[in-house]
Amino acid sequence: MPDPTASTLLIQGGRVLDAATRSAPFTDLLVEHGVITRMGPPGLPAPPTAEVVDASGHLLHAGLVNGHTHGGTNFVKGTHDRWSLELLLNGAPGWSANFSMAHKMLATRIGAVEMLQKGCTTCYDLSFGFPLVTVDELFAIGQTYVDAGMRAVVAPMLQDISFYSAIPGLYDALPADLRERLNTAPGDTAWILSQMEEALSNWPHDKTQVRLGIAPTIPLHCSDELTRGCARLATKYGAPMQSHVAESKVQAVAALQRWGHSLTAHFESLGMLGPEFTVAHGVWLDDDDLRRLAAHGASVAHNPGSNMRLGAGIAPARRMLELGVNLAIGTDGALCADNQNMYEAMRYASMASNVRTPDFNTWLTAPEVYTAATAGGARATGFERTGRIAVGQQADLVFIDLNTINWIPMNDPVNQLVLAEEGTSVRHVMVGGRWVVQGGAHLGTDLKQLATDAAQAAAHLTHANAEGRYLADALEAAVGSFCIGLCRSPFHLHRYGGPPGL
Ligand SMILES: [Zn+2]
Incomplete structure (x- = not known):
């Protein structure tokens, strides 16, 4: 050919x-x-x-660059109404288990086709991490982007601390009969890092099209040993890294409780920050955090649609630019986007900036938004020769x-x-x-066939994950009320649309 x-x-x-x-x-x-x-x-x-x-x-x-998404979530778009980030994390066992390699490739392909049809040519995909994925499956996810003709960073989400153990007090606040059914055992840190290194050292794809990244998924969900290991591997293999940092107020408050300093300061102390590091969301970052990111040449992938959808708040995008942080824009995954439409994400970025203040002099301009969604994303993903004509x-x-x-x-x-x-x-x-x-x-996609395959996969996974969904549903009220309570904690930032104090 x-x-x-x-x-x-x-x-x-x-x-x-x-x-x-x-x-x-x-x-x-x-x-x-x-x-x-x-x-x-x-x-x-x-x-x-x-x-x-x-x-x-x-x-x-x-071509637009989607600075933050999750290719594995494309079977579950629109499945949930009124979900906060913490309810979403609680609900993960209800949809994320029991994926075969074919399911992972199919979910990824649905997202790739949607993004390409909607003018997006590159994405940063935080995909399944170990042990939910194998090294071969990661290669297959990369191949899916190669076959679709799209550029991507594929970054498996790594964690060795469960969601329920990551937030101080959460586990103890759950009903005793339900929490005993949760698997909150720590992950095998050395094994996770060995799998990551195996994938990095054998990555089979052309890195000008599909790169392998590392995503210590949420700082609170990673032990210091895992975080340091990720930073070491990123340096050794020149790999990009991304993490959900200060996406919700729950995370920002929990960081102070656990470490006595911010998530960004914590990551800096473990060697995570650098030009190949991208913060996803960054809603609850203050000026000190942003200065640390800027000093290291790091990026933020701003996800205004997801942040509104999950009630996480409105990120200070103007302040990020003022303090010298590279700004990209993302949709986030289909669980909380729910589409993969970068035009919509740009529009949200513009309008979310306006509702923060009546001072229109500080609103993001359309050229700034477009630049973030193209050149800013190109820098964050490391595809430096893209993002401009x-x-x-x-x-x-x-x-x-x-x-x-x-x-x-x-x-x-x-x-x-x-x-x-x-x-x-x-x-x-x-x-x-x-x-x-x-x-x-x-080109190369029969949407009717894709729909048939997706319906079959979704039906299979809905059935296979019924027990996880049952437990998540049973826990939802307790997790939700604990986290709303944590959000009422005094904090020096206010990022919600409503008045301070909820
Ligand atoms: Zn995300």
Whole structure:
């Protein structure tokens, strides 16, 4: 089969988004071996062998980067209403067990197809961790992204402390007959790290397309030994790391109770912070935390939709930028997103910033939001030659049909992309010069077959996880009321939409 990226493409007649100048000048692009090698006004000279792509009537923007998601959750989108983060974690045994390798690949594929169809060409996927995944299954999850034609960081979520043991006082607050049925034994730290190292040292995929990362999932869920081990492996293998840091007030308060300092200070003391480290959420970070992240060149993946969905609060995105933290944007997984729509995530990021203050001078601008969702995400994922349309960059391009209702008429293109587009105008998508979506359809995917396979898998897993779901449901009231109580603790930050003190 000929290598599709080996051909030379002349993309002509399109308008290329320039967010900084809020314009979209007519620009031709020459793409060679998947890389943009020349750009210029209409009439760009090209080799006679170049294949011409007619982009007239289209706006081209850089492929969006989903800075935080969970590919394993795509069977359970929309299954829960009124869930906080802690209820979600309590509920995990009700959906996350008993996945075969085929289930893991299928769940991942559903998310990849959705993201690509909605203009997202790269994601940071916090996937199943050991012992819920094997090394071979991680390779298969990586292969799923290769086959879908998407870039990804696949980072297994690691923990050796159970959710019920991670929050001081929670286990003791549960009804005695129910808590005895929970498995709260610590994980085998050395074994988890040995599996992670085996996966890192044998990763079979092209790292310019799919990288293996490490995700010590929540600082409170990781022993110091596990966290230090992750940092050591990340340095040894040049692997990116991501963790859910200060996503909820419960976490921020519990950190002070356990360690006497913040989650970020704790991670810094264990060698976790660096340019390859990304905080997911960061809702309850203060200026001291943000300065520590900025000093290490770290990133935050801001998930405004998930944070609102789970009632976690509104993250201080403007302050992150002011203090020099690299800002990316994510949807989060389908349990709490529930879709994988980066246009929606951008719109949420814009509006969530506005409701924090009447001072519009501090609101995120549309160019800032777009930059976070593209170049900011590219930096966080480590795919540095993506996230911008420029000479020398990979041709990860989204073709927006300007003859759709979102763009009639086209006024300010970056405002319209962030505030009006919701994915329905995406016509074509290419990753590294290779077509992955044409005419709105993902190439190589039969959606009817995907639906049949997903329905079968969901039915099987619903049945197989019935007991875990029963126990989680029985615990929900106790977990919920304990955590609401913890959220009433005095804390020096307020991130909720309602008044202080709940
Ligand atoms: Zn998450």
